[in-house]
Amino acid sequence: MRRIAPLLLLLLVACAPRATEPQTNTAIIQGPVGFYPSQPGLDWVYLPPRASIGDPPVRLSVIGPTTFEGQPAIRYRLSGRGLERSYYRQVDASGVRLLGMEDFDRLQVTRYTPPIQEYPPQANLVVGARWGGQTREVIELRAGNNVTRVSDRVLDYTYSVLGKSNVTVPAGSFEVFRIAWEIRDPRNPNLRESFELWFFPGVGEIFSSVNFSDQGGLSLVDRNFK
Template sequence: MPAPRFPRAAVLAGALCAALGSCAPQATTPGTVQSSTPLTRASFYPQETGLAWAYLPEGEVAGGAPYVVQNLGPTLFGGEAVSATRMTGRGADQTWYRVTDAQGVKLLGIRKPGVTVRLQPAWLEYPAPDAWRAGLTWQGQSQVSLVADDGTVKGSGTLSYSYLVQERRTVSTPGGRFDVWVVTRQISDTVGGLFPATQQLWFTPFVGEVRTPEGLLLTERNFAPRSGGQP
């Protein structure tokens, strides 16, 4: 779904500082009681709690308020153990609920203010780590339910998706230089076009999405490359 364009909010500066730890020191103030999660090197499909990425729309003038994506960690979704990832910024507020296993990355649902999108069976977003190659394809179909906060079902239908790994190439973004897999994603649904029909994304192992399906480019992240110069 295209990232919504909303007016820039001053509070994003604080959100980015908290997520990416990149703010300059401020004057000493009384401390507060807080908790934090030590950051680790990311796995092939980065899912560790506390990892964060900042993005800007492709083609936009640099320096704008970013969208911030952060791994929130384990939670429950529909009674299943999942990992939650949230995107905020420019008025956006969206949370994805995923499971990562030997088969790849599966999306069980999406949460937006006032509504939850449930997918059954889960949508396979990424294949098994050792399956990546140019020309790889996968596809599937999920039943979609749109559920309001009061439990009312606002809509239902079918979503069909297909993926094609086009190539592997090197790209540069404000966030660095990356060796990416270029993937084209096609989607159709019967619930009013939840997602644009065709998108292109760039994925780098141990880094994540360098270009999201919404056309956002990576500008910063709060974890280091793997040893040996690998992403």
Template sequence: MRGRASALCAVPLLALLGACAPAATKTAAPVQASTPVSRVSFYPLETGLAWTYLPEGEAAGSLPYTLRALGPTVFVGQPVFAFGLTGRGAEQTWYRQVGADGVRLLGFRKPGVTVRLEPAWVEAPAEGAWRVGLSWEGQSRVTLTSDNGQVQAQGTLRYRYDVQDRRRVNTPAGSFDVWVITRQISDDVGGLFPQVQQVWFAPFVGDVRTPEGLLLTARNFGGK
């Protein structure tokens, strides 16, 4: 879902997200809309899908993060699918190309800065390629640009993925058969990402544990 970057861009995602958590207040139930989805892809991307997460180890009932599939759009001149994360003051949008041949991240946006990746970062393999022992790696040129179009930093990101296991896990959202993946990242633009993360991915569900250590608590759709 880098020269030396500004302090804003050097903060790992969870640290940034946790900095602005609003105090809980008692309000009327919000008006909500739902988008019926009759079919969910292996890599879920259908507009209207939503997932909620809490940091691993945090008590149920805390203010969640919400990830939404925002639908098709264009990023740096290429057709992509947008995914937006909000909650606790967070606001981030990822721009991905998603299909049977895998998932590729072209870039993402936080308030005030857009990050572009060239070539696109391969986040997941072709649907039929999953197996324990699978690994892939690559590198991307990273460009950070401010809202006024000024380039803030450029550098190189390197990544490696290793599929370590396939197992059943229990989460607040239910029980899932997941692929357990270790993701290792290095960059020279101030550390946009934690260096090593573990991800749990379930086909037709999405990330059950995100690279930022968020566990799935609920979703608004069924899955296989």
């Protein structure tokens, strides 16, 4: 099967200009952080399942409110193991939406119009739920005043909650929602990409096969909130 997502959400580790390791945040945030955590200062630490605990981690951090291409957003920073990426999301009663991403110190910018609905409203996240849509993905390289459009295409996507399972990762044991995410090129139904997510309310993604898929994805090792 041909792959359609190299320009979408897969890491471009081989092209990274440097190996940036995440800063350590030792502050512990106490108290509830919401069904879909988005509070500034939250940190999650991940490793590929086959990595050793002492290996360099990948850290996801909530930087805080900002704007992305003129829209209000919350910036999430994913860094480590040669990666430096910012995700721009909106989190509210209607769920979680991905507006776009920036890679390589904002050299590469990806926009989704309309935003990708990553998660539904809280009450709608149940076993058997399905959601999705169609989005236009535009990827540009920006260097100073020079803008080069790398890709401009339409993608269909679908999320499906397959079930709930008790899983154990280095961060502990959780009863997660197992979610399948499929991306398709409507011009050629044979071109598609599939990913798996494990989500636990109030904590976030326990496992994701989106990034570092060649190493088995990323599993949660630690977090700075209880």
